[in-house]
Amino acid sequence: MRIFELLTDDVETINRDWLEDNRLVLISYIGEQQEFPMRRDFAYTHQNDDGSLSIVFSPQIKEASEERMVGLIRHELAHALFLLEGEEDHSEQDADDLAEEVFGTPIRYDRMNVQTIGSGVTPRPKHLPK
Numbered sequence: 001m002r003i004f005e006l007l008t009d010d011v012e013t014i015n016r017d018w019l020e021d022n023r024l025v026l027i028s029y030i031g032e033q034q035e036f037p038m039r040r041d042f043a044y045t046h047q048n049d050d051g052s053l054s055i056v057f058s059p060q061i062k063e064a065s066e067e068r069m070v071g072l073i074r075h076e077l078a079h080a081l082f083l084l085e086g087e088e089d090h091s092e093q094d095a096d097d098l099a100e101e102v103f104g105t106p107i108r109y110d111r112m113n114v115q116t117i118g119s120g121v122t123p124r125p126k127h128l129p130k
């Protein structure tokens with residue numbers, strides 16, 4: 001599936017170019033629709049009980065544009081990097097800032113307020129969750 005190809009490319013970039021003494025390993029899968037109640041909910045990242053990290057995508061990710069997929073992936077990967085470093089206490093804007101630092105491309109928000117590397121607004125709109 002395209003989403004996992006794109007994710008794999010970006011995880012490789014992180015492990016090759018960004019991390020020095022650490023390594024990002026993820027368990028990623030498509031979750032159940034009921035985990036994503038809002039229309040703009042496409043993905044979330046969480047740390048499992050054993051410390052491993054997961055990025056879970058909504059079933060609707062399959063219909064997303066590639067630019068939206070990459071924006072979502074990079075935002076979630078930044079959350080994963082914070083969690084990898086034990087920094088649970090970070091904001092949504094922190095995730096966007098780190099994603100831009102790692103990948104050199106700003107995270108923007110499209111007409112549905114979803115992350116994208118295509119056209120949209122940056123920084124993150126103020127009315128969205130912090």
Ligand SMILES: [Zn+2]
Nearest residue numbers: 075079092095
């Ligand atoms: Zn987020």
